[in-house]
Amino acid sequence: xxxxxxxxxxxxxxxxxxxxxxxxxxxxxxxxxxxxxxxxxxxxxxxxxxxxxxxxxxxxxxxxxxxxxxxxxxxxxxxxxxxxxxxxxxxxxxxxxxxxxxxxxxxxxxxxxxxxxxxxxxxxxxxxxxxxxxxxxxxxxxxxxxxxxxxxxxxxxxxxxxxxxxxxxxxxxxxxxxxxxxxxxxx
Numbered sequence: 001x002x003x004x005x006x007x008x009x010x011x012x013x014x015x016x017x018x019x020x021x022x023x024x025x026x027x028x029x030x031x032x033x034x035x036x037x038x039x040x041x042x043x044x045x046x047x048x049x050x051x052x053x054x055x056x057x058x059x060x061x062x063x064x065x066x067x068x069x070x071x072x073x074x075x076x077x078x079x080x081x082x083x084x085x086x087x088x089x090x091x092x093x094x095x096x097x098x099x100x101x102x103x104x105x106x107x108x109x110x111x112x113x114x115x116x117x118x119x120x121x122x123x124x125x126x127x128x129x130x131x132x133x134x135x136x137x138x139x140x141x142x143x144x145x146x147x148x149x150x151x152x153x154x155x156x157x158x159x160x161x162x163x164x165x166x167x168x169x170x171x172x173x174x175x176x177x178x179x180x181x182x183x184x185x186x187x
Contacts, residue, residue, distance in 0.1 A: 010061065014039055015118040016111075023061065040064055040111065043127060049137065049148035051161050056146055060139050062127040063118065065111045065174075066104065069181040070131035075101050108178045116171045119145070128177045136177035138162060138170050145170040149177050 008025040010032070016039055023034040023042050032044035041064045048056040066074075078098050085091045108128075115126045125139030134151030147162030147170065162173045176183075 010044065012061075015121070015124060016040060016063070016114060040115075045125075045137070048139065048146075049150075051146055051148065051163060054141075054146070054163070056139070056141050060125045061123075062125040062137065062139070063111075063115050064127045064129060065108060065115060065178065066129050067108050067131055067178040067180070067182075068105050069179075070129045071101050071104055071108075073131045109175065112171060112174045112178055116167055116174065119170060120167050126174055128174050130177050130180040132181065134177070134180055136160075136174065138174055147173050149173075 010023040012021055013019070014021040019039070021034060021039075021042060023032050023044055025032050032042075034042040043062050043064055044059050045062060046059040048058045048060060050056075075098055078094055078101070082091055082094045082098070085094065112126075112128070118124050119126055119138060119140055122140040125137060128136045130136065130149075130151070132151070134149070136147060136149035138145060138147035140146075143165055145162060145164050145167060147160075149160045151159075160173070160177075162170065164170065
C-alpha cells in the first residue's frame, strides 16, 4: 500500500560528477526524469526496444546526452518564448536558461567519450538526443552492447540497431547519432 503523498524516486551518485542525482516519476507524463544541474540528466526505461529475437530486460537508467543540434533547437524554442513573454521576471529566468543551455554547446563529443567509460561498467545506459524527435539508446546486456536509434525527422524516419561486443562500436554508434543532423541531413 502506498501512502498519500508518496513520491517514487531513485537516488544515486552520478557516475560523471559523483554528486547525488535524483530521478522522480512524473505521474502526469508517465515517465521518469531528472534535473541534475550542471551535469547530465537521467531517465529510466522500463521496457527496452526489442532487437530481433532479443528481448532485453529493463529497467535501465540512462544518462541523457544532448547533441549540439538538440541544444540549438531548444535555444531557438526558448528564444521564441522569450519574444512573446511580457513578464520581465519570467523573461529573465528564460534568458538564464538559454545561457545555461548555450554553455553546453561543444560538450557532446566529450560526454560521449566519458559516457562510454560509464557504459562499460554496465550500471547505466546512454541516451543521445539528436534533435527533431530523433534519439539513440545504448546499454550493456551481459558482455554485449545493444542499441537502437529511432525517430521522425523532417519528413523521413531514422533508425538503426547495434549489437556488438565492442565498446568502440558503441562509441561510434553514439557519436554518429550525436552528429546526425550535422551530417548533411538537413533539408
